Amino acid sequence: MENNIGTKENPMALxxxxxxxxxxxxxxxxxxxxxxxxxxxxxxxxxxxRCLADLHAMLTAHGDWMELGSADEQKPAKEGTVEAWGRSENNPVGGWYGLKKGLRGRFAMYVPPLMEALGMVELTHDAKGNKVKAK
Known part of the structure; x- marks a missing residue:
């Protein structure tokens, strides 16, 4: 496991x-x-x-910027976004990467900044409509 993500005692601030x-x-x-x-x-x-490697592989194959489209679990995700992929039956885990029922959404809000900090992706930082692209 990657030690640079942090531990419970010393988590990565994002x-x-x-x-x-x-x-x-x-x-x-x-x-x-x-x-x-x-x-x-x-x-x-x-x-x-495994969402880190899976999302990076999907973005690499996509080859261009993709809208994040972050949404709570109870709300539908916009098609063609990272959030929609993170809960799609067609992703490598066949569904949600979020593991806590009721709190499985917001995948596109919290995982891409970690990937940016790890040097895996480029991320925009606008007030709305942010996008991500594999490095």
Whole structure:
């Protein structure tokens, strides 16, 4: 597992794509599988660790900028966005990368900034409509 993502004791500090909110991300294990733990205020979200490699591979194949389209789990994701891909039956895990029922959305809000910090993607930082592209 990647040590540069941080630990529970020393998580990586990140900002949402519009640079308006702070959150942290660290690596942990659950049921003997690596997961990303995203803490936003008092809310804790979990994402399947393999989303980093899977999203990078999809963006590399896409070859151009893709809209993030972040949305809560209860709201539909806009087609053709990173958020829609992160919950699609056609992605490598066959559904949600988010692992906590009720809090599985916002994949496109929290995972791409981590990938940017790791040098895997380029990310825009506008007030709305941000996009991501593989490096």
């Amino acid at each position: 900002k949402t794509p519009p640079l308006t909110s702070d959150y942290t991300m660290h690596l942990d294990t659950k049921d003997n599988k690596p997961i990303l733990v995203c803490t936003v205020g008092k809310t804790v979200l979990h994402y399947d660790y």
